[in-house]
Amino acid sequence: MTCQTFASLGDVMATIFGLNLFALSGQLLVGLINGSFYALLSLGLAIIFGLLKIINFAQGAMYMLGAFFAWMALNYMGINYWWALILVPIAIGLLAILMERFLVRPIANEDHLYSLLLTFGIALVLQGAFTHIYGSSGLPYQIPAELKGGTKLPFMYLPNYRAWIIVSSLVVCFSTWWVIEKTKLGAYLRAGTENPQLMQGFGINVPLITTLTFGFGVALAGFAGVLAAPVYSVSPDMGSNILIVVFAIVVIGGMGSIGGAILTGLMMGVVEGLTKFFYPEASTTVIFLFMVIVLLVKPAGLFGKEA
Amino acid sequence: MKINKLYLFLIVVALVAPSLVYPVFLMKLLCFALFACAFNLLLGFVGLLSFGHAAFLGTGGYITGYLMLETGITPELGILAGTLGAGLLGAIYGKLAVKREGIYFAMVTLALAQLAFFFYLQAPFTGGEDGLQGVPRGALFGLIDLSDNFAMYYFVLAIFIFGFWLIHRTVHSPFGQILKAIRENEPRAVSLGYNVNDYKWVAFIISSALAGLAGSTKTLVFQLASLTDVHWHMSGEVVLMTLLGGMGTIFGPLVGAGVVVSIQNLLSGGELGNYINIIMGVIFIICVLAFRSGLVGEFQKLMKKNFN
Numbered sequence: 001m002t003c004q005t006f007a008s009l010g011d012v013m014a015t016i017f018g019l020n021l022f023a024l025s026g027q028l029l030v031g032l033i034n035g036s037f038y039a040l041l042s043l044g045l046a047i048i049f050g051l052l053k054i055i056n057f058a059q060g061a062m063y064m065l066g067a068f069f070a071w072m073a074l075n076y077m078g079i080n081y082w083w084a085l086i087l088v089p090i091a092i093g094l095l096a097i098l099m100e101r102f103l104v105r106p107i108a109n110e111d112h113l114y115s116l117l118l119t120f121g122i123a124l125v126l127q128g129a130f131t132h133i134y135g136s137s138g139l140p141y142q143i144p145a146e147l148k149g150g151t152k153l154p155f156m157y158l159p160n161y162r163a164w165i166i167v168s169s170l171v172v173c174f175s176t177w178w179v180i181e182k183t184k185l186g187a188y189l190r191a192g193t194e195n196p197q198l199m200q201g202f203g204i205n206v207p208l209i210t211t212l213t214f215g216f217g218v219a220l221a222g223f224a225g226v227l228a229a230p231v232y233s234v235s236p237d238m239g240s241n242i243l244i245v246v247f248a249i250v251v252i253g254g255m256g257s258i259g260g261a262i263l264t265g266l267m268m269g270v271v272e273g274l275t276k277f278f279y280p281e282a283s284t285t286v287i288f289l290f291m292v293i294v295l296l297v298k299p300a301g302l303f304g305k306e307a
Numbered sequence: 308m309k310i311n312k313l314y315l316f317l318i319v320v321a322l323v324a325p326s327l328v329y330p331v332f333l334m335k336l337l338c339f340a341l342f343a344c345a346f347n348l349l350l351g352f353v354g355l356l357s358f359g360h361a362a363f364l365g366t367g368g369y370i371t372g373y374l375m376l377e378t379g380i381t382p383e384l385g386i387l388a389g390t391l392g393a394g395l396l397g398a399i400y401g402k403l404a405v406k407r408e409g410i411y412f413a414m415v416t417l418a419l420a421q422l423a424f425f426f427y428l429q430a431p432f433t434g435g436e437d438g439l440q441g442v443p444r445g446a447l448f449g450l451i452d453l454s455d456n457f458a459m460y461y462f463v464l465a466i467f468i469f470g471f472w473l474i475h476r477t478v479h480s481p482f483g484q485i486l487k488a489i490r491e492n493e494p495r496a497v498s499l500g501y502n503v504n505d506y507k508w509v510a511f512i513i514s515s516a517l518a519g520l521a522g523s524t525k526t527l528v529f530q531l532a533s534l535t536d537v538h539w540h541m542s543g544e545v546v547l548m549t550l551l552g553g554m555g556t557i558f559g560p561l562v563g564a565g566v567v568v569s570i571q572n573l574l575s576g577g578e579l580g581n582y583i584n585i586i587m588g589v590i591f592i593i594c595v596l597a598f599r600s601g602l603v604g605e606f607q608k609l610m611k612k613n614f615n
Binding site for chain 2: 049054055103106107110112113114115116117118120121122123124125126127128129131132240244245247248250251281284285288289291292295296299
């Protein structure tokens with residue numbers, strides 16, 4: 001540990017409650033970072049679910065694709081991190097629009113379980129293809145020069161890039177929330193969620209809005225993927241691992257509310273971080289256990305409405 | 308009468324098959340076919356998509372493997388314990404999962420199965436990444452040595468026929484009729500006074516216990532219980548088998564399991580081995596887009612069109 005480098009006041013305070021506050025705040029930070037990714041991914045799922053009533057099983061694969069696109073852009077085309085942060089989500093969004101138009105829409109009127117299976121198939125193909133080409137060991141992606149280094153705080157050392165992840169994902173999440181809850185475009189979206197037929201009757205192009213919504217929801221996963229590339233190694237199974245956790249988070253939060261999806265994502269990241277500190281053995285399972293408790297106490301989810 | 312002749316024919320084929328085809332391959336096929344049939348009881352006849360059935364396959368396998376290695380009990384007791392263990396886990400998971408419907412049900416079961424996966428990954432008695440290796444097959448009732456592949460094959464066949472018969476009986480019982488009513492119109496079943504969640508729960512328990520039976524048997528066949536069996540990939544595989552064969556048909560999962568296991572066997576080891584996941588994904592997409600009734604379902608439609 002680098003505790004020695006701290007001022008003596010910090011040292012005294014760091015163990016004041018018999019806890020190693022240095023390690024605790026470190027795990028809380030890791031929790032907030034994971035929570036940022038959970039929030040971005042579950043927000044994307046919730047937006048798509050609102051209008052299309054489907055769950056995109058390929059959301060994790062698109063997150064993986066985002067990280068790989070950033071890596072490929074840098075290594076094959078010399079496109080740096082900042083451009084990737086803008087271009088990759090757009091590319092992923094366009095890909096998702098094609099996917100919606102040619103694969104998801106033809107079965108839109110079937111049982112929604114079929115679209116779950118369809119997107120599961122797409123996820124298998126993407127993950128299989130990238131495993132085949134790049135192997136499963138993972139590729140490194142450098143932190144951009146502007147965000148190297150960190151800041152010393154009383155209880156911890158805060159690497160700049162980690163702070164950037166939390167800030168940028170919060171900004172994206174809450175602007176998305178603001179657009180949906182407070183603007184006219186968002187009003188269309190919410191109206192479409194309530195009653196698509198009626199909205200179509202008012203002369204609004206619902207299929208177009210549906211396609212764009214799907215594109216945007218998936219683009220959020222692509223954005224998360226680019227953000228994740230420098231902190232996690234870029235590997236084909238990074239998507240499926242996180243997606244199952246995000247599913248549990250979606251069950252915990254309920255998909256009825258956009259704000260709920262964001263808050264639950266962040267909260268579960270923090271819960272996971274705290275578990276890593278107090279009882280590390282349970283850190284991989286705590287979110288699933290939390291889901292079990294929510295199912296027992298409030299089956300519709302924390303922010304869900306009773307059906 | 309026609310259907311009885313079909314069953315008789317299939318049994319004769321199954322009896323002579325091991326002298327023509329490698330018995331271990333046939334046993335693998337039967338285990339996965341039983342797994343898929345158990346899964347289909349939920350998806351095809353109740354309309355519940357469980358994305359976590361690997362948890363029950365794996366639980367059956369681990370319990371049987373552990374007991375066979377550590378206590379030296381006879382294989383039929385080992386399998387019984389594995390089946391009961393998986394059924395018990397199914398009772399707990401099912402009680403939780405039936406609280407939600409449709410897509411949420413799929414997500415809940417997937418998350419619960421992942422919980423089981425991490426448990427087995429860390430638990431001291433599962434051998435972690437290595438799994439339980441060298442599980443002895445033992446002697447059936449203490450009399451018949453199962454290390455012989457032919458003896459083992461007929462034991463597996465008997466288990467499969469029992470499982471298949473049980474599912475057949477369940478589907479065609481009054482209980483099964485109510486399950487189908489729930490699948491077709493749940494609000495109506497509720498309005499008729501049925502406690503829908505309890506019916507779903509019982510179906511879930513039967514399905515998970517039979518999935519455990521398949522897992523226990525598979526562990527004896529391959530003398531191995533490993534994390535592969537509890538991984539979400541396995542849950543996806545059984546969905547694919549059922550979808551490809553034809554959900555809601557009696558023979559669909561059997562055919563689907565046959566096709567998927569054969570594809571895997573053909574590709575593994577060869578040049579195309581790396582493409583297995585891509586091919587599975589493509590089959591998924593094609594099935595959903597082009598023939599949702601599956602091989603058996605489409606065949607039945609064709610028969611109806613041409614011979615009625």
